[in-house]
Amino acid sequence: MNFDFTDEQKMLRESVRNFIERECKPELMRKFDLERIYPTEILAKMAPLGWYSAFTPVEHGGQGLGPMELAIMSEEVARFSPSIATGYYMAIWGVLNIAKHGSPAHKDYYLPRVNEGRQTFSFSMTEPDSGSDAASLRTRAVLEGDEWVINGEKVFSTQAAAPNNTIILCARTDTSSTKHKGISLLFVPHDAKGLTMTRLTTMSRRMLGNYALSFENVRVPRDAVLGEPGQGWSYIVDHLERERMTVAASCVGFAKQTFAEIVDYLRQRKQFGKALGEFQAIQHTIADLKVALDCAEMLVYKVAWMLERGIPCNTEAAECKLFCTETQVKIAFEGMRLLGGYGLTEDFGMARAFREGMGAVTGGGTSNIQRNIIARNILRGN
Numbered sequence: 250m251n252f253d254f255t256d257e258q259k260m261l262r263e264s265v266r267n268f269i270e271r272e273c274k275p276e277l278m279r280k281f282d283l284e285r286i287y288p289t290e291i292l293a294k295m296a297p298l299g300w301y302s303a304f305t306p307v308e309h310g311g312q313g314l315g316p317m318e319l320a321i322m323s324e325e326v327a328r329f330s331p332s333i334a335t336g337y338y339m340a341i342w343g344v345l346n347i348a349k350h351g352s353p354a355h356k357d358y359y360l361p362r363v364n365e366g367r368q369t370f371s372f373s374m375t376e377p378d379s380g381s382d383a384a385s386l387r388t389r390a391v392l393e394g395d396e397w398v399i400n401g402e403k404v405f406s407t408q409a410a411a412p413n414n415t416i417i418l419c420a421r422t423d424t425s426s427t428k429h430k431g432i433s434l435l436f437v438p439h440d441a442k443g444l445t446m447t448r449l450t451t452m453s454r455r456m457l458g459n460y461a462l463s464f465e466n467v468r469v470p471r472d473a474v475l476g477e478p479g480q481g482w483s484y485i486v487d488h489l490e491r492e493r494m495t496v497a498a499s500c501v502g503f504a505k506q507t508f509a510e511i512v513d514y515l516r517q518r519k520q521f522g523k524a525l526g527e528f529q530a531i532q533h534t535i536a537d538l539k540v541a542l543d544c545a546e547m548l549v550y551k552v553a554w555m556l557e558r559g560i561p562c563n564t565e566a567a568e569c570k571l572f573c574t575e576t577q578v579k580i581a582f583e584g585m586r587l588l589g590g591y592g593l594t595e596d597f598g599m600a601r602a603f604r605e606g607m608g609a610v611t612g613g614g615t616s617n618i619q620r621n622i623i624a625r626n627i628l629r630g631n
């Protein structure tokens with residue numbers, strides 16, 4: 250493996266970092282989080298910089314960048330808030346899926362809109378009775394004439410009510426088959442008639458919002474299906490490694506900032522006549538956190554490197570999601586301890602880092618699900 254970044258990649262990192270340091274100051278991110286303010290303006294400012302077109306194929310007006318750039322951007326955009334990164338990369342996930350599986354009409358409609366910052370996406374798979382066992386979903390879309398009629402319930406959909414959002418909905422279109430077969434991905438406008446959204450009070454992703462969705466005879470056109478009807482599960486699986494790497498990279502970016510905040514505090518804060526950082530017990534914790542952070546970073550760029558070369562990385566992507574999300578939580582949790590009472594206030598970044606970290610641990614397949622994938626692959630000799 251060679252993780253030498255090209256000059257262009259270094260410049261990309263630098264320019265993203267500059268924008269995020271200017272526009273996403275920690276105090277502002279704290280306010281957006283606590284007051285549950287959707288970051289419309291910040292996300293809109295990314296469009297003229299070409300961030301939304303970064304991963305769109307060149308023939309559709311984009312720059313056609315690859316997994317290494319996706320890792321770099323996800324890490325840097327998340328520096329002060331993984332919710333900002335999630336708001337950004339959910340649009341990019343939509344682009345990657347449409348570019349790969351969409352019809353010419355879908356590409357012509359959605360890709361220019363994303364490029365110009367006029368379109369985002371959310372993804373609705375989880376249901377009240379179908380979480381980790383995602384393929385057991387029961388939401389149905391039945392073809393009636395030239396329309397799909399959708400009925401069912403979804404839960405935890407991140408940023409489903411965002412302005413300019415289109416929901417990518419997982420629904421069963423072939424009701425004779427159960428589990429993985431017969432699932433399709435449908436584009437549903439967030440303001441579709443018959444769709445009711447209820448905001449949940451989750452502790453993470455508070456600026457984006459998590460929503461319960463109720464579909465009651467919601468109608469979308471026949472061509473609102475991404476790719477082939479019934480092939481939705483294969484498209485989800487096809488995208489999983491990129492998705493896991495993106496989430497993991499954002500955890501590394503945010504964890505680096507949390508770690509820097511902890512170190513800064515330990516240098517300043519004095520007890521028993523010396524800085525907290527001079528106590529050996531505290532130094533050992535700091536050393537352990539630094540090792541974990543460096544390992545997490547290596548896993549992200551290892552998976553990006555494998556994706557770039559088309560090397561199968563199902564196990565590595567699961568390892569990466571597991572370790573990086575858990576590391577973000579570990580750093581935030583130890584940070585709460587190391588900052589004493591101040592670590593538990595919202596004036597410092599630890600509590601928010603912990604809340605956001607738990608969102609990453611749980612969303613997109615929990616840690617146990619990643620462990621299941623890793624162990625299954627090892628035991629089957631994959």
Ligand SMILES: Cc1cc2nc3c(=O)[nH]c(=O)nc-3n(C[C@H](O)[C@H](O)[C@H](O)COP(=O)(O)OP(=O)(O)OC[C@H]3O[C@@H](n4cnc5c(N)ncnc54)[C@H](O)[C@@H]3O)c2cc1C
Binds near residue numbers: 372405451614616
């Ligand atoms: C902040 C946040 C954002 C989210 N965003 C989205 C979104 O945008 N779209 C969407 O569709 N969903 C989203 N989700 C839902 C998320 O994907 C699910 O919460 C997750 O997959 C777990 O499902 P569940 O909550 O039903 O828990 P369950 O599946 O009921 O699991 C409960 C516990 O049991 C464990 N468990 C379950 N099965 C096994 C097993 N076979 N082996 C070992 N342990 C097991 C799990 O690890 C977990 O600890 C989000 C969730 C959160 C918290």
